[in-house]
Amino acid sequence: MVTGALTGPALAGYAWCVEPGRLAVSVRDVRLPRLPQSLDGLTIAHLSDLHVGAFVSADHVARAVELANELEPDLVVLTGDFVYRDPARIHEGAVVLAELRPRVATVAVLGNHDVWTDPDLITSALGQAGVTVLRDEFLPLDFPGARLWLMGLEDRGYSGHRGGSTEQFLYRWSGAVRAAERLLRETPAAESRLLLVHNPDITEFMPEGVADLALCGHTHGGQVRLPWLGPPVVPSLFGQRFAEGLVQGSQMPVHITRGVGLTPPPVRLNCPPEVAFLRLHAG
Template identity: 30%
Template sequence: MTDTSDTRIAEDEAPAPRRSLRHRLKRYRPLIAPVLLWAVPCGVLLYAGQHWPLPVTPVGTALFVLGLLGMPLAMMRGHGRRQQDWAAIVGDTLLGASWVLFTWSVLLGLFLRLALTVAGVGTSEDRARIVTWAVLGVTAVLLGWGYVEARRVPRVRRIDVRLPRLGAGLDGLRVALITDTHYGPLDRARWSARVCETVNALDADLVCHTGDIADGTAERRRAQALPLGTVRATRARVYVTGNHEYYSEAQGWVDLMDELGWEPLRNRHLLLERGGDTLVVAGVDDVTAESSGLAGHRAHLAGALHGADPDLPVLLLAHQPKFVDRAAAAGVDLQLSGHTHGGQIWPFHHLVRVDQPVLAGLSHHGSRTLLYTSRGTGFWGPPFRVFAPSEITLLVLRSPHLPASP
């Protein structure tokens, strides 16, 4: 007879299987990314054959180490439990600056150096110094320009959208879209007021906000959000939650938008009628809502469309573009989304495309559904926009059913 107690002891003493390299890398990814962001530029600028005078290399290295240590600490104090705005500003700025510096250290460190070598320009040390000054110059220009782009009032982008099921009475309906305002540690109350003035100048029938109002609770960012109460629309002002609301007590934002006169479309719809024709305007909570644990919050398209005539055209507000698969399956005519920021700081858009089907603009999905993805009205985190300008969008809906001209 087999002694089962010995078997159990042997099993208990057996070594645990070794975790794969991929699993270990994934575990340490939060540490690897900041190290690369600071170590690569440090190597390219200081240790790639430049032979700088003695004070330059150690002082420069110390600055990179300070950035490497200071950035995550500042971000934890700024976005963690303490929510210290000054720390968030420092951490976010360092994050954006390190990303731009890393990007151009890699690109110019490889391609400019190769071009200079092929062209036979100077010695190896000369080429290394040219690359260094080029990286610093490009980074400084892009950060300065990117800061101005992030802080300015967005330009209005107008686009005509033809919806085959739209009735003639609704032709020319003007829909203004703002999204991802991200009121946050940098006080943008004046910017917010100017954005709202720009929206009011559009004389829109319907004004939409597709989420990510702010980073922080409604109580904390109330002053920056209050200008939204001045927005005018001839028919309706509607709002849906974004993923950032679910980091910051989403129900508080829903209540504040309701107080400011916006209609939160939480898995429901309203009917917009003009000229004898009707448009269903529906909205869903963000796809992250259910995992937030907040009671009653989830993305429920069937609930949003419940009771609507299936023969009527549908305009859907959903924060994330990837919701379009569900929208197309339900026969939605047009989905309005934000979330991507157009990548915000190039070339981050490549990482955005891993998670989202579209970066920006108008796209077709399925047999009927159109998706418009805004690059966003504000910015998240780093106060920079590089090759991804913000926007306020005016969509003019067009019907194919206009009566023939006499």
């Protein structure tokens, strides 16, 4: 915690100018009971919430890409919010993301900031960068001895955390739930599935057994974490529960990364930007 060492203006300066430019690599081991032995050890670099724009440069994202490449992941998963306000900034981000070098694939879903701006432009730019964007779609990946399904649900642009209700949230996200039900029907029950969706809240309302693990972003870890109190502001219906890390949800384990970028107020404190690296284990 830096708050014990810094006070007043120094603390504000650190939160404004220093910590947003840091990048932490978080390595997490995830045990999945249904994962076939042949996929034991599969690695995923999980990046999210780049928010390229007024507050986050493409150079910062390029450093995250470098770190991800150094980890030599099998997959790179990007869970949305590529831009902030200006969708044209995706072109800078896409140039950088084209440098990702996973062994198998780079797969993405769109976040609320993407669907609020120009989702088709962002999808197209990502496609040209070699990123497969799943828009309520699934992608089978064939490995020696096993197939892994990536199921990507698009954000519905509604978080509901500012005075909204669970009923409103479910109304706005009903299409995503129906898409998940369809994907569940159309993929073999015995094969492993990873769910990619920007907002972790919706994982609580997914059909039972839809995925072995969900990969999410959106909450940014709260951006500011206070000693003892944790993050006072988390854009979630569930308070601090889905702020960051590996969380056991009611339907599936959920991995939430703190993200690479940020949104206003453009500060981070005790919550540095993150390149998450997951090692999946069977059994």
